[in-house]
Amino acid sequence: MKVMADVKCHLRELETQVAGLNPPSNPVNLGNTGLLSLDPSPDKLPLYYQLLDCYTWMEKVHCYSTIMHSLFSGNNLKRSSISLPYSAKRRRPASLNHNVPQQQVDMLIQGVNQMFQDMTLNISRPFGNNAVVQVTLGRVLRAVVTFKGILIEWVVVRAYNEPLLDEDGKVDLYTPSQYKVFQKVTDNANAAMLNFCSPGFSDLSIRSFFTWLHSFVSLFTDVCKRCSNHLHNHMPPTWREFRTLDPVHEECKA
Incomplete structure (x- = not known):
């Protein structure tokens, strides 16, 4: 109780002293704290208007998407809105590049083999109907070209002194060359295979690829057309x- 009486006494003294103070004649400088009571102008903070535009845009997108959904659902998987009988529709013929007679592939490889005197192609079928062609290009390189029907599926290029057969006497389709030069040629050969691939003109694509591969007959004597140097790195x-x-x-x- 004595503590509460002392607090009450001190509060009375404080009120008496505050009441006896004279107000300041000049205004007190509050600095930047005086700006806290001011409202920001809308032109400097256009957040509200940006949100309003965003909501309006979202409403339009929702409306347009609803209309487009109704249109597409009424004409599902049709290129034309005209309904034709089933017999009148033209069907695209199925691709037969992966299922061709062996004689057709053999004749194509023989034709390519006769195009170049310094490149020989030997065809075999160790895995069924699909052909595997062993290529010998001069005394520069050897390659194994794997076919899927009449399309090239995989190419591996090795040095001339590297074997094309594994320890069991079978054609090695996947072992890369131990030389970095022919590893690069293998990567580029697969890129060329994809570039020349044309299911509609399979004969032309095969001839174009082997013509491109034959250009490596002068691999170690050619000069770069860009820098005019034999070697780079x-x-x-x-x-x-x-x-x-x-x-x-x-x-x-x-």
């Missing part, structure tokens, strides 16, 4: 342009 030009067959270093083709 101790590597010959391992890239050939698809149209002109010009030799180019990997670093120079970019």
Whole structure:
């Protein structure tokens, strides 16, 4: 009780002293704290108007998407709104590039084999109907070209002194070359295979690929068309342009 009486006494003294103070004649400088009571102007903070535009835009998108959904659902999977009988529809013929007679592939490979005197192609079928072609290009390189029907599926290029058969006497389809040069040529050969692939003109695509592969007969003697040097980073030009067959270093083709 004594403590509460002391607090009450001190409060009375404080009120008496505050009441006896004179008000200041000059206004007190509040600094930046005086701006706290001011409302921000809408032109400096256009957040409300931006949100309003956003909501309006979302409403329009929702409305348009609803209309488009109703239109597409009424004409599902049809290229035309005209209904035709089933017999009048023209069906695209099925692709038969993966299922062709062996004689057709053999004749195509024999025709390519007669195009070049310094490149020999030996065809075999160790895994059924699909052909595997062993390519020998001069005394420069050897390659294994795997077919799927009449389309090329995989290419592996090795040095001339590297075998194409494994320890069991079967054609080795996947083991890469131990030389970095022919590893680069393998990567580029698969890129060329994809570039020349044309299911509608399979004969032309096969001839174009083997013509491109034949350009590596001068792999170690060609000069880069960009830098005019034989070697770049101790590597010959391992890239050939698809149209002109010009030799180019990997670093120079970019």
